[in-house]
Amino acid sequence: MTEELKIGVAGYCLPSRFDEDEALRMLREAYDILEEDYPGRDKAMVSGLTDAGVLALAYREASERGWRTVGIAPSKSAGYGCFPVDEAIIVGEEWGDESTAFIDSIDVLVRVGGGAQSLSEAAEMRARGKRVIEYDLPRLPDEE
Numbered sequence: 001m002t003e004e005l006k007i008g009v010a011g012y013c014l015p016s017r018f019d020e021d022e023a024l025r026m027l028r029e030a031y032d033i034l035e036e037d038y039p040g041r042d043k044a045m046v047s048g049l050t051d052a053g054v055l056a057l058a059y060r061e062a063s064e065r066g067w068r069t070v071g072i073a074p075s076k077s078a079g080y081g082c083f084p085v086d087e088a089i090i091v092g093e094e095w096g097d098e099s100t101a102f103i104d105s106i107d108v109l110v111r112v113g114g115g116a117q118s119l120s121e122a123a124e125m126r127a128r129g130k131r132v133i134e135y136d137l138p139r140l141p142d143e144e
Helices: 020-037 053-064 075-079 099-105 116-127
Strands: 005-011 043-047 068-073 087-090 108-112 131-135
Touching: 005 020, 005 053, 005 099, 005 116, 020 053, 020 108, 020 131, 043 053, 053 068, 053 108, 068 075, 068 099, 099 116, 108 116, 116 131
Parallel strands: 005 043, 005 108, 043 068, 068 087, 108 131
Antiparallel strands: none
């Protein structure tokens, strides 16, 4: 049995608005690349637990592919809708407290848009010599 490939996903969460169809296309493309590059390996998709934004799309697509789902988030996430992951790990209290544990737990990162935390996580992965697949996805203006 081969070791499970842990795929982290970072990107926009609420209240950011973005093109969901384009984000899903990017996620599917990245997942397809990883399926091709790591054939025969079980996959786990790891993200921030909340059922919102890019994370919600990523969890649903991973579930459809039969991948295990893992959420790493601070205790503050309890006040938000959470995706029903296979494994939830609570680290710290405030947003960002979980970032190091998230990076430590994954083999590759897929970033689809996102703000400062997503960009810093991608930079940390590159600094550690780990694989990063990145997509720039514009944030849409807030509705009036």
